[in-house]
Amino acid sequence: MSAKKGPVLRDGTAVADLVDLDLQEVKLRALSDQEIYEIEQRKIFGKVWLLLGHETEIPNAGDYVQRHMGDDSVLVARARDGQVHVSLNVCPHRGMKITTHESGNTQIHTCIYHGWAFKPDGEFLGSPVADQCMHGKMLSKQELGLQKARVTLYGGLIWATWNHDGPSFEEFLGDTKWYYDMLYCRTNKGMEVAGPPQRFIVRGNWKTAGEQSAADGFHTLTLHRWLGEVGNYQSDSGKKQGSELTEEMFGAEVSSPHGHALRCIDLARKIKKLTGKDPSELSVQEKLNALPPPGMTPDMVEQLAQNLSPEQMQVMAWMPPQVGGMFPNIIFEFLYIPQPDGNVVGSLSLHTYVPKGPDKLEFTNWIFVEKDTPPELREKMIQQSVRLLGTSGMVEADDSDTWPHMTLAAKGAQARNRTMKYQALYETGAPEGWPGPGIVNEGFTKDDTQWHWWKYWYELMMAED
Amino acid sequence: MTNTTNPTAELGNSVGIGSEIYNQVLQHYYSEALLLDHIRLKEWGATLAQDLKYTVPVRQTRTVQEIEESYIRSVMHMDDDYGSIMGRIMRLSGKSAWSENPPSRIRRFVSNVQVFETDKADEFASVNYLLITRNRFDDDFFDLIPCQRNDVLRVAGDGFQLVRREVLIDQALLGTPNLSIFL
Numbered sequence: 001m002s003a004k005k006g007p008v009l010r011d012g013t014a015v016a017d018l019v020d021l022d023l024q025e026v027k028l029r030a031l032s033d034q035e036i037y038e039i040e041q042r043k044i045f046g047k048v049w050l051l052l053g054h055e056t057e058i059p060n061a062g063d064y065v066q067r068h069m070g071d072d073s074v075l076v077a078r079a080r081d082g083q084v085h086v087s088l089n090v091c092p093h094r095g096m097k098i099t100t101h102e103s104g105n106t107q108i109h110t111c112i113y114h115g116w117a118f119k120p121d122g123e124f125l126g127s128p129v130a131d132q133c134m135h136g137k138m139l140s141k142q143e144l145g146l147q148k149a150r151v152t153l154y155g156g157l158i159w160a161t162w163n164h165d166g167p168s169f170e171e172f173l174g175d176t177k178w179y180y181d182m183l184y185c186r187t188n189k190g191m192e193v194a195g196p197p198q199r200f201i202v203r204g205n206w207k208t209a210g211e212q213s214a215a216d217g218f219h220t221l222t223l224h225r226w227l228g229e230v231g232n233y234q235s236d237s238g239k240k241q242g243s244e245l246t247e248e249m250f251g252a253e254v255s256s257p258h259g260h261a262l263r264c265i266d267l268a269r270k271i272k273k274l275t276g277k278d279p280s281e282l283s284v285q286e287k288l289n290a291l292p293p294p295g296m297t298p299d300m301v302e303q304l305a306q307n308l309s310p311e312q313m314q315v316m317a318w319m320p321p322q323v324g325g326m327f328p329n330i331i332f333e334f335l336y337i338p339q340p341d342g343n344v345v346g347s348l349s350l351h352t353y354v355p356k357g358p359d360k361l362e363f364t365n366w367i368f369v370e371k372d373t374p375p376e377l378r379e380k381m382i383q384q385s386v387r388l389l390g391t392s393g394m395v396e397a398d399d400s401d402t403w404p405h406m407t408l409a410a411k412g413a414q415a416r417n418r419t420m421k422y423q424a425l426y427e428t429g430a431p432e433g434w435p436g437p438g439i440v441n442e443g444f445t446k447d448d449t450q451w452h453w454w455k456y457w458y459e460l461m462m463a464e465d
Numbered sequence: 466m467t468n469t470t471n472p473t474a475e476l477g478n479s480v481g482i483g484s485e486i487y488n489q490v491l492q493h494y495y496s497e498a499l500l501l502d503h504i505r506l507k508e509w510g511a512t513l514a515q516d517l518k519y520t521v522p523v524r525q526t527r528t529v530q531e532i533e534e535s536y537i538r539s540v541m542h543m544d545d546d547y548g549s550i551m552g553r554i555m556r557l558s559g560k561s562a563w564s565e566n567p568p569s570r571i572r573r574f575v576s577n578v579q580v581f582e583t584d585k586a587d588e589f590a591s592v593n594y595l596l597i598t599r600n601r602f603d604d605d606f607f608d609l610i611p612c613q614r615n616d617v618l619r620v621a622g623d624g625f626q627l628v629r630r631e632v633l634i635d636q637a638l639l640g641t642p643n644l645s646i647f648l
Binding site: 100101102103104193194195196197198199200201202203223225226229230231362363367382383386387390391392393394396397398400401402404 | 562640645
């Protein structure tokens with residue numbers, strides 16, 4: 001019984017009873033509830049590694065952006081020595097927000113209320129009118145700095161956690177790091193943001209977007225079926241609902257006990273269209289030259305071998321990760337989008353779904369290119385990404401209209417006790433010859449990845465504070 | 466339109482309010498709002514020039530000294546041309562564009578219209594304000610999208626074609642869940 005304790009809500013409902021580990025169901029109550037939200041802020045957003053941006057947003061000493069870790073505003077700033085620091089954006093004096101700007105550059109962050117000043121690394125510099133000693137003598141200057149988060153950079157992405165003694169970022173990624181390396185760490189100079197992120201509010205709970213990001217493949221067939229009707233995956237031979245989309249999505253899915261997920265999609269059809277040859281007759285190198293990863297041109301392909309193992313190269317040319325999630329609130333989209341002229345143009349994007357109360361999330365959308373992406377391709381990628389993803393994205397607009405309905409539905413006295421079901425399970429295992437680690441299954445899509453997402457949510461919610 | 470805070474600075478002579486051209490421009494905007502509000506998207510598409518550029522910059526909260534930097538044009542909320550707008554119209558005219566099916570109930574209030582000559586005799590620039598009210602399903606509130614449009618219109622037949630539209634929205638954190646609609 002000790003395994004089943006965890007928090008109990010004010011009406012007597014145990015959080016443990018919201019997740020049925022045998023039937024693989026989650027009660028809708030879990031989706032939208034003020035008490036659960038508050039527990040999540042402590043047990044999830046107070047514990048795990050969170051994505052805050054990319055270091056190319058703050059290239060120079062003193063550059064900063066304001067971001068959020070759960071409900072808390074944080075200052076993400078580059079110090080004189082080049083290090084990136086993440087500090088709580090709240091003045092230790094009286095709780096005023098220190099920077100109210102979204103971004104900028106300064107060596108001194110001065111609170112506009114009483115003038116306490118801090119360095120980009122969060123250290124306390126001093127208060128005005130030194131001889132009056134506004135900050136008193138009870139606490140040392142070291143003790144008056146901003147609360148600091150633990151920070152790591154990975155592929156230039158800025159991650160932070162309040163859990164100073166918890167798992168390393170590498171431990172958090174576990175086996176899936178092998179795959180994320182193929183995305184974020186594949187070129188010599190790495191990725192860069194195309195610009196600051198798009199940001200907009202969706203009136204849905206953060207988990208509606210979070211669990212979908214853990215590689216929900218099935219929703220593509222119906223929610224995004226316009227793609228097969230009039231969009232990029234339209235085909236005369238694919239008149240049956242979703243059949244063209246289904247074929248385009250076949251591959252393998254990688255699950256993680258930490259809720260990370262990757263949909264690795266078979267490139268065979270695309271490579272065959274581009275080369276006229278059966279991909280099995282082509283070498284890894286020939287396939288990568290024919291269809292370089294998003295953001296790359298054929299003359300950049302040689303960089304892959306300098307950054308990835310032969311096994312990663314094999315997967316890159318065969319079934320590269322194209323879409324998936326990183327726990328708790330991230331989706332990545334590294335897409336190969338077919339063009340009307342038969343070519344393929346890539347899109348690189350990451351979103352975070354920042355919780356804004358139980359019924360609201362902030363959709364933050366960063367669009368990336370590789371630093372080495374030539375200008376003409378860069379422009380095409382950015383335009384394509386803006387047109388398909390994010391605020392006006394013709395694909396993701398439909399998601400943003402779905403999550404609010406689920407969030408509202410979860411409030412019904414009857415509906416809150418109904419469940420979301422994750423019972424479509426793989427029985428395949430990894431594709432033959434698959435060289436990568438982790439929990440891998442071959443097929444079109446199943447619920448395993450999303451179930452792993454919920455299981456990790458459950459594990460964290462049940463854990464001691 | 467490089468100077469965002471003073472968009473009329475680099476434009477030509479002002480076209481007087483009430484003049485024939487001014488009235489025609491105003492008529493164009495009222496007709497355009499009616500077409501869009503009533504989801505007559507293909508008819509609206511016919512009023513677009515083939516060399517159209519249609520953009521919605523991201524906004525940021527910055528200091529007053531950095532106002533110009535608060536308009537982000539590297540990554541925008543919309544970054545379209547004639548072809549992609551036609552693609553959007555095709556999607557919205559299909560049966561599965563769920564973000565606008567059922568459609569939002571929308572009104573576009575156009576005001577503060579100022580018209581200017583440009584260095585091309587058949588093109589006029591316009592700076593105008595647009596207030597969009599958007600309601601979906603049983604929402605007992607409206608999403609408000611107030612913005613400024615910096616347009617270029619080209620004389621075509623009896624009316625105008627839209628050549629350039631840059632929409633400056635007033636929210637840094639956009640309060641509507643998507644821009645599946647035209648501004």
